[in-house]
Amino acid sequence: MDLDILNTLKLTKVATSKIDTFDFENVKFGDKFTDHMLVCEYKNGSWGTLEIKPYAPITLDPSARVFHYGQAIFEGMKTYKEENDDIWMFRPDQNFERFNKSAIRLAMPAIDETRFIGGLKELIKVEKDWVRKGLGNSLYIRPFMIATESGVIASPSNEFLFCILLSPAKSYYAGKIKVQIADYYSRAANGGIGAAKAAGNYSAQFYPTKLAQEAGFNQVIWTDSNHTHLEEAGTMNVFFRINDTLFTAPTSDRILDGVTRKSLIELGESLGYDIKIEPVKVETILEAAKNGSLKEIFGAGTAAVVNQIEGFAYKDNYYQLPEMADEDSYALQLKNALTKLQNKLADDPFNWTVKI
Ligand SMILES: Cc1ncc(COP(=O)(O)O)c(C=O)c1O
Numbered sequence: 496m497d498l499d500i501l502n503t504l505k506l507t508k509v510a511t512s513k514i515d516t517f518d519f520e521n522v523k524f525g526d527k528f529t530d531h532m533l534v535c536e537y538k539n540g541s542w543g544t545l546e547i548k549p550y551a552p553i554t555l556d557p558s559a560r561v562f563h564y565g566q567a568i569f570e571g572m573k574t575y576k577e578e579n580d581d582i583w584m585f586r587p588d589q590n591f592e593r594f595n596k597s598a599i600r601l602a603m604p605a606i607d608e609t610r611f612i613g614g615l616k617e618l619i620k621v622e623k624d625w626v627r628k629g630l631g632n633s634l635y636i637r638p639f640m641i642a643t644e645s646g647v648i649a650s651p652s653n654e655f656l657f658c659i660l661l662s663p664a665k666s667y668y669a670g671k672i673k674v675q676i677a678d679y680y681s682r683a684a685n686g687g688i689g690a691a692k693a694a695g696n697y698s699a700q701f702y703p704t705k706l707a708q709e710a711g712f713n714q715v716i717w718t719d720s721n722h723t724h725l726e727e728a729g730t731m732n733v734f735f736r737i738n739d740t741l742f743t744a745p746t747s748d749r750i751l752d753g754v755t756r757k758s759l760i761e762l763g764e765s766l767g768y769d770i771k772i773e774p775v776k777v778e779t780i781l782e783a784a785k786n787g788s789l790k791e792i793f794g795a796g797t798a799a800v801v802n803q804i805e806g807f808a809y810k811d812n813y814y815q816l817p818e819m820a821d822e823d824s825y826a827l828q829l830k831n832a833l834t835k836l837q838n839k840l841a842d843d844p845f846n847w848t849v850k851i
Contacts, residue, residue: 497609504545504617512624519627522665524798525635529625529661533618536643537604537655545614547621553656556645560652566642567694568597571797572754573633573664574619574851576626577839582619582851584636585837587612589754594638597691602651603640611638615659616851622661630838635664635798664798666834671805672713674728674792676777677703678810682717682727683749690748697730704729712808714794718777719749725775731794731802732756736825737783738790740769755795759829761845766832768825777809784814791816793826801830 509530517527532550536543561567572590575583591612595605615636619626626634637660642652680703682696683689689696700715707715714729726744727733732753735742741763746752763770783789784807792804803826806815821827835841839848 496613497607500545500607500609501613501617504547504614506617506621507546507548508621509549514624517625517663519632519663519665522663524664525637525662527662529622529634529663531618531621532661533614533659535606535610535614535657537657538653542604542606542610542657545610545617547614547618550660553658555643558645558647560642560644560646560648563647564642564649565693565695565698566601566603566652567639568594568601568603569637569639569692569694570594570597571692572636572638573797573837574626574636575633575838575848576623576628578628580628581839582623582626583837583839583848584615584619584851585849586754586758586847587615587849589757590638593692593752593754594640597693598640600688600691601693603642603655606640606657610657618659618661619851625661625663627663630834630840631666633664633666633837635662636660637662666800669799669802671803672794673711674714674716674804674807675707675710675712676716676725676807676809677718678722679703680715681720681722682715685720686748690746690751692751700730710808716807723777725777725780726750728792728794728802728804731796731799734759734791734793734795734826735775735780735783735789736791737779737788740771741825742771742773742775744775745772753796755797755800755833758833758845758847759795759801762832762836763825763829765844766828780807781809781814784816787817789814789816790819791824791826800834801826803827 512530534546570590598605640657643656644652644654682700717727794802
C-alpha cells in the first residue's frame, strides 16, 4: 500500500447520517446506498486524489463516452461483521485483479491496489455502522469505472471516474429457480468481452432474459457460440451434479471467472467432493436428466452465493430435477460452508477473509 495516497485522501462527511431511517429488516438487494461514496478521477495519464464524500449524483457532459460507447466496468463483492465487531472482506484481491483485467479488455487504465483495496477499506471504516452482524447480513460493494471524456468519437476515453458504492444486503432464501437453456441468443462471443465484468454484457442479457421470463422462467442458461455447451446461469457461474460428481465449465473468454465459483471448487474439494472442471455438453445434461442421474443444478455468485435450480427447459421440453432432502444437497452444503466462513462463524483455513 502506498501510504502517501491514503494520507492525502480527502474526507467530507455528511451533516446527518440517514442510517436511522434505514430499514435493515426489509432490505431489497442493491436498492439503497450508505451515506458516502469513494471517488477518484483519472486525467492526463494518471489517477488522482482519493475522495470520500456524501453519496450524490454525478454530473457528466452528455457526450461523455460512457453514454455512447459503453466504456464501463464494475465489480461486486461483500463485507461482513463478526460478533466482536471486527469487519471482514472476502477475497478482495480477486475482485481487484478481475477489475484490472476488465479494464485492460475495455481499453481503460488499470488502478493500483492502494486506491482500490486501500480506498475501499477507508470507505468501509467510515460506514462501519452500516455493516450488520449475523449470518446472512452483509454490505454489498460496487466498485465501477466509467469513461468521462466528452466527444462522440468512437475511440477510448482519456478520462475516467472510479467510484465505490456500498449497499446493505441480506440473503434471503430466494427459492429454487427455473431456467431456460439458450438455443438462439448469446451473452458472449469467442474473443469477445464475456470474461470482463463490462456493463455491455448485462444489457445484452436483458432482452433474452425478458423473453425467458415471459415464458415462465427466471433466468437463462447461457451456452457457447454453437449452443452446444452450458456456460453460465443468468449472472452466475453454473454447476451440475450427475450422481455424486459436480461438473462446471472451465473459464474462457466467454465466461466470468467467478470468485464464488473458484471458492466453491476449493471448498468442495476440501470436503472430499468429486469435482470435474470440464466443458459441459447440453446433450450430456439432457441424457442425465432423462436417465435420472442428474441430481442438482445450481448457480454461484456473490449476490445469492448459491441459487438452486429446480428444472430447465430446452427447446420445447421441460425437465424437472428430483426432490432432495436439504441435508443431501451439495448446493446447500456448499452454501452453508461458504457463508459461515465469510461471516467468521467457521474457520478459514484458506485465508480468504481479510480484516479491515
Ligand atoms: C456473468 C457473471 N457470471 C458469474 C458471476 C459470479 O461471479 P462472482 O462469484 O465473482 O460474484 C457474476 C457476478 O456475480 C456474473 O455477473
